[in-house]
Structure formats: C-alpha cells, structure tokens
Amino acid sequence: QQPVQSPQAVxxxxxxxxxxxxxxxxxxxxxxWYRQKHGEAPVFLMILLKxxxxxxxxxxxxxxxxxxxxxxxxxxxxxxxxxxxxxCGTVVDSGAGSYQLTFGKGTKLSxxx
Amino acid sequence: xxxxxxxxxxxxTATGQRVTLRCSPRSGxxxxxxxxxxxxxxxxxxxQYYNGEERAKGNILERFSAQQFPDLHSELNLSSLELGDSxxxxxxxxxxxQPNQPQHFGDGxxxxxx
Numbered sequence: 356q357q358p359v360q361s362p363q364a365v366x367x368x369x370x371x372x373x374x375x376x377x378x379x380x381x382x383x384x385x386x387x388w389y390r391q392k393h394g395e396a397p398v399f400l401m402i403l404l405k406x407x408x409x410x411x412x413x414x415x416x417x418x419x420x421x422x423x424x425x426x427x428x429x430x431x432x433x434x435x436x437x438x439x440x441x442x443c444g445t446v447v448d449s450g451a452g453s454y455q456l457t458f459g460k461g462t463k464l465s466x467x468x
Numbered sequence: 469x470x471x472x473x474x475x476x477x478x479x480x481t482a483t484g485q486r487v488t489l490r491c492s493p494r495s496g497x498x499x500x501x502x503x504x505x506x507x508x509x510x511x512x513x514x515x516q517y518y519n520g521e522e523r524a525k526g527n528i529l530e531r532f533s534a535q536q537f538p539d540l541h542s543e544l545n546l547s548s549l550e551l552g553d554s555x556x557x558x559x560x561x562x563x564x565x566q567p568n569q570p571q572h573f574g575d576g577x578x579x580x581x582x
Contacts (some may be wrong), residue, residue: 446567
C-alpha cells in the first residue's frame with residue numbers, strides 16, 4: 356500500500372527549514388528517502404529501520420516513529436541545491452521474505468533565493 | 469554517477485511494437501529492480517531479481533517481462549506497446565536485495581509511444 360506524503364509541495368527561502376512527512380497504514384520494516392531533480396534519477400538519502408532511530412546527513416536528518424508508522428525528513432538551513440522532489444519509500448514488514456519498496460507520490464520542494 | 473548503466477536513454481516507437489531496455493548494475497551488486505515512473509502514477513515497482521532469480525513482483529503487466537543474466541545485467545522487455553506505456557523506466561541495484569540496503573538508480577530510459 357502506497358505511503359502518504361505531506362505536504363505535496365513546499366516553497367522555501369534559502370536558510371529556512373522544512374519537514375516532510377511520510378505515513379503508512381501497515382507495519383514497516385524500513386523507510387527509504389530519495390531526492391529526485393527534474394529529469395534525473397532518484398538519489399538515495401538515507402534508510403531508517405524499525406526501532407525508532409534517527410539519522411542525519413549533513414543538514415538533512417530523518418526520524419522513524421515505529422508506533423505511528425511515520426517517518427519525517429528534516430531539512431535545516433535549506434540551500435538552493437535542496438530543490439527537487441522528495442520521495443519516501445516503505446518496505447512492509449510482511450515476514451514473507453520478499454521485500455518491495457513502495458514509493459509515495461512525492462513532495463516537491465522549491466528553494467528560492 | 470550511481471554506477472548503474474541503462475541503455476538506451478531514449479526510445480521512440482509505435483503502438484503494438486516490442487522493445488528491450490537494458491541495465492547493468494553497480495559493480496558488486498547482485499540485485500536489480502525495475503521501476504516505471506509516469507506523471508500520474510509516480511514511481512511504481514515492477515520486478516526484482518537477485519543473482520538471476522526473480523525475488524519479488526510488483527505491478528508488472530503480463531505484456532512486460534524481465535530477466536537477469538549470469539553476468540548480472542538485466543533486461544526488461546515490453547511488448548504490444550500501448551500509448552499508456554509511455555514513461556520513464558528506471559533500473560536500480562543493491563548489494564543483496566535486503567530491505568536495509570539502499571537502492572542506487574540508473575539515469576533511466578525514456579520511452580515514448582507514438
């Protein structure tokens with residue numbers, strides 16, 4: 356089942372912060388975050404595993420709330436290079452041995468000077 | 469550069485035709501994934517292979533088929549093409565296909581059906 360991302364779009368000025376949310380109705384094994392610029396391939400940002408860990412990647416970090424099956428991506432002090440569409444992908448904890456990454460519809464982030 | 473190579477970059481063909489998209493995974497990666505990205509459907513998982521064997525199947529049409537060869541490259545075959553098959557097709561690879569590993573995407577093949 357496709358995770359739900361919010362907001363659908365956000366416009367920031369350089370230096371501002373943003374939060375992108377991703378929620379699932381099913382128990383998750385992992386949450387993957389990717390950024391895609393127009394016409395390019397999705398680029399891997401980070402993975403969060405069940406267990407509620409938080410990860411950071413320079414000024415981009417993320418958390419995973421296992422109880423709520425929600426993940427949030429935090430972008431601080433945004434830069435022009437952060438512009439793009441952010442996708443969360445979720446892997447359901449089915450215990451079946453096969454893992455399918457299901458992506459949300461994406462959040463379009465635009466950073467303006 | 470992700471290290472995943474997809475060819476061709478662009479493909480223009482007509483309805484009813486058949487095409488083959490090719491993917492070479494990153495060096496050392498044993499698992500390959502295929503995704504379809506269209507404006508209205510987003511990134512849709514099609515199929516996954518691991519070391520030559522099919523591992524998982526998503527929303528892949530019966531007109532589509534894929535395989536992974538002994539040298540680990542993969543091909544996605546699309547037949548009886550319809551206008552709605554126009555999309556970006558991405559290949560991704562990971563080390564062993566486990567859900568705790570990142571997938572690295574190629575630059576995609578843009579398929580246009582006329």
